[in-house]
Amino acid sequence: MNARRNLRPVDADVSRLAADLRGQWAKRDIEAMASEAARNVSAGNATDWGMTTDIHSELEPIVLGGGIPAPETLPRKALMEAMDRALNTEERDDGPLRYGGAYGFEPLRDLLAQRYTRDRGFTVTSDWFMLSNGSAGAIDQVCATFIQPGDVVISEAPTFSGTTRTFRGHQAEIVTVSMDDDGMCVDELEPLIQSLQRQGKKIKFIYTISNFHNPMGVTLTLERRVELLKVAAKYGIFVLDDDAYGELYFEGVHHPPALSALSQCEGVISVGTFSKIIATGLRVGWIHATPNVIEQLVRMRFEMGNSPLLHRMLFEFSKDGALDAHIAKVRAIYQRKADLIAAGLREFCEPYVSFRRPNGGFFLWVDLLGGLNGGEVQQQAIIEGLVAAAGYGFFPDRVDTGNHIRLAYSWVPEDELREAARRLAIACAKVAEREALPKK
Numbered sequence: 001m002n003a004r005r006n007l008r009p010v011d012a013d014v015s016r017l018a019a020d021l022r023g024q025w026a027k028r029d030i031e032a033m034a035s036e037a038a039r040n041v042s043a044g045n046a047t048d049w050g051m052t053t054d055i056h057s058e059l060e061p062i063v064l065g066g067g068i069p070a071p072e073t074l075p076r077k078a079l080m081e082a083m084d085r086a087l088n089t090e091e092r093d094d095g096p097l098r099y100g101g102a103y104g105f106e107p108l109r110d111l112l113a114q115r116y117t118r119d120r121g122f123t124v125t126s127d128w129f130m131l132s133n134g135s136a137g138a139i140d141q142v143c144a145t146f147i148q149p150g151d152v153v154i155s156e157a158p159t160f161s162g163t164t165r166t167f168r169g170h171q172a173e174i175v176t177v178s179m180d181d182d183g184m185c186v187d188e189l190e191p192l193i194q195s196l197q198r199q200g201k202k203i204k205f206i207y208t209i210s211n212f213h214n215p216m217g218v219t220l221t222l223e224r225r226v227e228l229l230k231v232a233a234k235y236g237i238f239v240l241d242d243d244a245y246g247e248l249y250f251e252g253v254h255h256p257p258a259l260s261a262l263s264q265c266e267g268v269i270s271v272g273t274f275s276k277i278i279a280t281g282l283r284v285g286w287i288h289a290t291p292n293v294i295e296q297l298v299r300m301r302f303e304m305g306n307s308p309l310l311h312r313m314l315f316e317f318s319k320d321g322a323l324d325a326h327i328a329k330v331r332a333i334y335q336r337k338a339d340l341i342a343a344g345l346r347e348f349c350e351p352y353v354s355f356r357r358p359n360g361g362f363f364l365w366v367d368l369l370g371g372l373n374g375g376e377v378q379q380q381a382i383i384e385g386l387v388a389a390a391g392y393g394f395f396p397d398r399v400d401t402g403n404h405i406r407l408a409y410s411w412v413p414e415d416e417l418r419e420a421a422r423r424l425a426i427a428c429a430k431v432a433e434r435e436a437l438p439k440k
């Protein structure tokens, strides 16, 4: 009663307030108020795989657009049970619902440390890990700590466009090196570094997606890994290894040791994520580096860490080998999907494409032959009922050095993959036909 009476005198002002403010704010240019860093970044979603919205298809589209785990792999029940265990603590234990600190939940970091020690052949402990908001958040944190506006980052081209945005957001200059079927063309590095240094530039990172690359699906060879580590160390440049897909290797192929294993993290900052092995909606990833690097990263963490509740849920989900069992299951599913899309491409698309079936991960990079343009094939494919990314979106300057389409086969039901290849073939044929017509 009292509270209502106290409010009454200002009621009239309040009713006009928002309209008055709207009038005043309508005159302001919000974009001009944004920082130079924000203006450096194009608006839009973080992955930017070039989906055009103004083309429509008669058919229900098959979507090979984003690198997302398959719906049938999402462990809903196990996550719910894990959440139940995470929350089901003594009344006085409010840990899951209280700020968790900058490093992230210690037992989950410890679990990661045990898996890395087992899989990468040198002993690490929880202080070699910091939990983050996915691997995208991890890269943002690394940039916030080490990048001064104007610093140079050497990146593969093509690369994951989300990271390109992050580098731009930190006002780094992005300089690129080429890629081929063996990963980054590391022989380009030393002359490039020397030339940049002659121009007085400071190079902070060499950014690589060393395992099952996005968008190319390829893996950096052992020889190139060694060369990359040597060159980076010679010039005092960190290797930033985005290892989002490293756990999703297929059977029957030899996989080179991780960059962090070869270097024992000397000069290497590696980021990982639960996004691709479990679910992108979790938004939990990690940074793996030597403790003195982690210490610097923690200094620049201002958002009070990420969710202790989710960290505990993930710990409950992952413990006692359950994460390993889950990953083994999903690997087999993605291997089957990669085989199916590759078989479909061989069956239908042969005259128009060449490709390499990846040895892990979510992506198959299609090289369009005969001068077929990636953007045009992408647009025609949408009309034919297939959504896929055109290659140019993965190059920092948005110019595809070849003609490419990226097929993300992870999310699509197995029984649609052959049909997806058939639709791609129709799109290629129609674009080729158009190209062959005499120009008016």
Ligand SMILES: Cc1ncc(COP(=O)(O)O)c(C=O)c1O
Pocket (backbone or CB within 6 Å): 047, 067, 133, 134, 135, 136, 137, 160, 162, 209, 214, 242, 244, 272, 273, 274, 275, 276, 280, 283, 284, 285
């Ligand atoms: C190479 C690469 N790095 C990072 C990310 C971002 O993943 P996260 O969900 O862990 O932030 C993606 C997502 O597509 C990716 O492909």
